[in-house]
Amino acid sequence: MSQPAISVAMSVYNGERFLAEAIQSVLDQTWHDFELLILDDGSRDSSLEIINRHAAADSRIRVIARENRGLVTSLNQLLAEARAPLIARMDADDVCAPQRFERQIAFLAAQPDHGVVGSLTFDIDENGQAFPLDTAEHPLSHEAFIAHIASNGPLLAHPTVMYRRDVVLAAGGYHAAFRHCEDYDLWLRLAHRTKIANLPERLLRYRHYAGQVSNRHALEQQIGVAVSRLAYAERVAGRPDPTEHLDALPPIEQLDTVFGRKGVAGEVRAHVARALLYSRSEMTGQGFDLLLEHVGEGGRGAELWRTAARLVRFGEPRRALKLVAALAGA
DSSP: OOOEEEEEEEEESSTTTTTOOOOOOOHHOOOOOEEEEEEESSSSSHHHHHHHHHHHTTTTTTEEEOOOOOOHHHHHHHHHHHOOOOOOEOOTTEEEEETTTHHHHHHHHTTTTTTEEEEEEEOOTTTOBOOOOSOOOOSSHHHHHHHHHHHHHHOOOOOGGGEEHHOOOOOOOSSSTTOHHHHHHHHHHTTSEEEEEEEEEEEEEEEOTTTSSHTHHHHHHHHHHHHHHHHHHHHHHHHOTTTTTTTTTOOOOGHHHHHHSTTTTHHHHHHHHHHHHTTTHTTTTTHHEEEEEEEETTTTOOOHHHHHHHHTTTTOOOHHHHEEEEEOOO
């Protein structure tokens, strides 16, 4: 088999609801020279049947089916088995614009100093309708990318990304310790190895729905984001990254020891608490306890008082009173 120009890497776990549309959007690309690697990570629904049906109709699809090992392991396996020098990420619930690969491969050919390129997105809900977001756009230039890291702005939408395989392999691929934010950690590790940009076109319809990972694992995701940002700061300062060889992140209270200085655990709690203030599931779940710890460590601000009002609306008056008492006592 001749080497394709692009390997498309898609990991699937119980993705039957949107999978056929996602696969078809890849097969309908105006750029035809690619292999579509689809790894079924032990799905218990009809995902593998859908994958095999498409593979039987299009020889560009290569199927990997095995027991469930999780997304990070799947992404690293796809990275290892890809035959092309460029890898395009794709998720099983999103939809590519037909010209996505054509635009991105042209950009990387013209910009050899760039190792990663994403794009803007058009956000949709589970029914394919527009999903309004009040967030900043992704940065278009590498300089803006670095500025977004400093301001905690959005960096890249993972399923929009095309990257040079050798650059990501040299950085160690995806790190298991940052489960549920493995892509964010990777972008921070790549930031000083290569240039990173986003195309100004909306080349992917990015789906938002209750069952996606960012909603189901918001607390763990935000802890990982906070720790990855601290690790980034260590690298920028020329110090060793204390997370580099971790297989899993330790409990928050142990982070002072991991980073070798006091106050790290408090910094992480502050980041996570404020990131989850508007999450109903977290403010009515485990995230609330972390918020109280943050207040106990001196957390202040009008947005914390407003969270008490939201808790009443969420049907949690006892938690609202507990938060008010903590804020008043602080």
